[in-house]
Structures are given as C-alpha cells and as structure tokens.
Amino acid sequence: MTRSFWLSASLALLVLVLSFADAYDPSPLQDICVAVNEPSNALFVNGKFCKNPALSTANDFLYSGLQVPRSTANPVGSTVTPVFADQLPGLNTLGISMARIDFGIGGLNPPHTHPRGTEILLVLEGTLYVGFVTSNQLNNTFFEKVLHPGDVFVFPIGMIHFQLNVGKTNAVAIAGLSSQNPGVITVANALFNAKPPISPEVLAKGFQVDEKFVEELQKKFWYYN
Numbered sequence: 001m002t003r004s005f006w007l008s009a010s011l012a013l014l015v016l017v018l019s020f021a022d023a024y025d026p027s028p029l030q031d032i033c034v035a036v037n038e039p040s041n042a043l044f045v046n047g048k049f050c051k052n053p054a055l056s057t058a059n060d061f062l063y064s065g066l067q068v069p070r071s072t073a074n075p076v077g078s079t080v081t082p083v084f085a086d087q088l089p090g091l092n093t094l095g096i097s098m099a100r101i102d103f104g105i106g107g108l109n110p111p112h113t114h115p116r117g118t119e120i121l122l123v124l125e126g127t128l129y130v131g132f133v134t135s136n137q138l139n140n141t142f143f144e145k146v147l148h149p150g151d152v153f154v155f156p157i158g159m160i161h162f163q164l165n166v167g168k169t170n171a172v173a174i175a176g177l178s179s180q181n182p183g184v185i186t187v188a189n190a191l192f193n194a195k196p197p198i199s200p201e202v203l204a205k206g207f208q209v210d211e212k213f214v215e216e217l218q219k220k221f222w223y224y225n
Contacts, residue, residue, distance in 0.1 A: 034060040035089035048085060048092050061090035070102040072170070075223040077107030078163075085180040092180060099175045103128070103165035109225065110186055111162045117182030119155040119175050121163070123147045126171025132161035160187060186224065193222040 034056045035048035051060070063083050070079040081100040085091045097117075101109055103126060121130065131144035132155045146166065147153055155161040157178070165171040191203060192214075200214040207214070 032056060032090070033093040035085050035092040048089075050092065051089070056090075061088070063088040066100050066174075069170075069172070070100070072102050072104035072107050074225060075221070076110055076225050077104040077165070078102060078109045078225050080109065080225050084182075095178065095180060097177045097180050097182060099177070101163065101173045101175060103163070103171040103173075105165060105168065105170065107165045107171070109163040110188060111160050112184055112186040113158055113160050114155075114177060114179075114182040114184060115158055117177040117179035118157040119161070119177050119182070121147075121153050121155065122174045122176075123149050123151050124172045124174060125149060126165055126169055127167030128171055128173060129164045129166045130155075130162065132156065132159040134159060186222075189222045189224060192217045192220070 032053055033050040034053075036051040037049075066081065066083065070081055072079050079102045081102070082097065083091075083099060084097045088097075091097055101121075103109070126149070128147045129144070130147055130153050131142055134141045134143075135158075145151075145153060163173065191198065197218055200211045200218070203209075203214045204211040
C-alpha cells in the first residue's frame, strides 16, 4: 500500500465527513481552537480548553503513524486506533474525527454504537462483512453488505453496527466520524460488564434466558478494542 494511496484515501474520507459534521457538533466560534490540558490563559468552548491561538503551531494539527499496522492479537481479533481530539488537539471543536481499524483473519469489531456521530467506513485491504440495525421504529431492520478494497459504507448515528473480516488475509479500514468525540458503546460489554453489574434478573427477562446464563456472561473477561 503506497503512502500516496493512504493520503488520498484518508483525505477523501475526511472530505465526505465534513459534509455532515456540522449537524452534530456545534460550529466553532473561532478560526482555530487547539486542545490544551492547562486551562490557564485559555478559553473554554464546545470541546476542550483552547490553547491561545497565538501559541499554536503546525504540530497541533498533525498526527503521524496511522499507516503502521496494529497488533490484532486479542480476544476479538481487531484493533481500533482513534484519531480524536485527545490524539490530535487541532481537531478540537471541528466536529470530525477518524480511526484506523486493523482486523486479523476472522477478526471482529463487535456490535457497538456511536451515540454522537455517524460513521463512514472505507476498506483499504481485505474483505469485510458489515451491517447495522435500525431502531424499533423501523422494526429493527438489518442492513448488511460484503465490502472489498475501495468500497465505502455508512453507519448512521446511534445505530448498532459491526465489521467482520471474512477474507483469507488481514484487513484494514479507515473510519471517518462526524464528531470530535463520537463515543463508543460496545453492546455486550455495556450490558454484561457494567460497573456495578446490572441485575441478572433484568438481563434474564430482557433476553428471555436463564439468570444463571447471565451470571456466567457477567463473569467473563470482556475485551475493549
């Protein structure tokens, strides 16, 4: 995979995200607003504290290393590398972010939601089976597709979705999101690894299973990728 392809793919994805970003994060009230941990001599707006613009540098708007493959040696076989405002301070208040997702063979990015952002996914390598489920209002309709390099798929804000590597090689995808902090709720982890635990009675009735089955699930190690 050439460096020029990576750059072109990433830039194209960010342009697409920009088209719907303002619908969810309030528009910035200034030209730039670089995140800074020290609030002294700073202004708080819709995001993190802002560095004094006069002190900002080009490095505040740079993140390097997204071309580097990440290890997928974990229980789900995938690794998400986020580029949010925490990793790239210059994103603060701009309403966009992105992530690299690496998949081992059979790797899964488990069912999850982004409560504050729509996701647009570009496959760079491999073959991914993806899908999302709509809300009760639309009878939990399931949309699914098998994606190949160059394919783009959109997961609407708040919808439960996943990506599974169904190819015979590793896979790589780039995700653009319409928020600098879209949030992630991994469904299984949220339900069975909540702290403190959700009552087994509640989950047993909700899933229409035995309480002992729920208790066994709550004892498992739940991995966050």
